[in-house]
Amino acid sequence: MSPATPNQEPRVGVGAFILNNEGKVLLGKRKGSHGAGTWALPGGHLEFGETFENCAEREILEETGLAIRNIQFLTATNNVMPAENKHYVTVFVGGSIYGEVTEPKLMEPEKCEAWEWVSWDEIVSLAQKVMNGEVDEKRKLFSPLVNLVEQRSGFRPSL
Numbered sequence: 667m668s669p670a671t672p673n674q675e676p677r678v679g680v681g682a683f684i685l686n687n688e689g690k691v692l693l694g695k696r697k698g699s700h701g702a703g704t705w706a707l708p709g710g711h712l713e714f715g716e717t718f719e720n721c722a723e724r725e726i727l728e729e730t731g732l733a734i735r736n737i738q739f740l741t742a743t744n745n746v747m748p749a750e751n752k753h754y755v756t757v758f759v760g761g762s763i764y765g766e767v768t769e770p771k772l773m774e775p776e777k778c779e780a781w782e783w784v785s786w787d788e789i790v791s792l793a794q795k796v797m798n799g800e801v802d803e804k805r806k807l808f809s810p811l812v813n814l815v816e817q818r819s820g821f822r823p824s825l
Contacts, residue, residue: 676753679745681707681810682722683760683823684734690783691823692770694729696808697779700750705784706808708770712757722759729778730770734761741821743813756810760823786823790815 684692684707693705710725712718719737726734737759745754770781792807793815814821 674751674753676755678712679709679754679756679810680712680718680721680725681709681756681758682726682734682737683707683740683758684726684732684763685760685823686763686768686783688783690785691789692730692781693784693789694770694781695779696777698776700747700752701808704806704808705782706811707758718757718759719761722761726761729774730781731767731773732763732770733765733767735764737761740823741814741818743810743817745810745813747809754810756813758814758823 686692692708694708696702696704696706708726708729709722710729712721716724718739722737723734726732738761740758740760742755742757745756747753772778772781789807789811792802792805793812795802796807796812797816
């Protein structure tokens with residue numbers, strides 16, 4: 667294996683499962699970065715010295731205006747994106763909403779087009795379509811979510 671070039675170094679991303687009272691998961695439609703046009707969990711890059719929990723708390727507040735607490739590690743996936751020449755380890759955490767704001771706002775419209783609450787079963791179904799070579803033009807999932815379903819069979823987000 668040849669040495670990695672700077673743009674090939676794996677990075678750490680944190681994706682946060684936020685469940686509402688109906689047990690649905692918050693997804694955002696990505697815009698302006700790798701995975702543009704796909705649906706993903708709120709989250710972002712882990713910064714130097716930051717914990718997974720602090721990263722999730724910071725990113726969710728920046729992206730949605732929601733405050734979360736009771737953040738806990740759930741699982742992680744390995745995500746190689748050859749078409750984009752990127753490699754991520756995605757750490758998935760879960761947390762619950764607290765405070766007066768309970769619905770997400772588009773705080774970074776240059777990065778996210780919309781927020782929607784989606785059932786976990788729908789996410790699994792969409793991921794399985796991708797895994798079977800099918801494409802759902804209406805709602806494409808960001809590859810780390812597809813990898814989560816593929817790499818962690820039986821996973822269900824819970825808090």
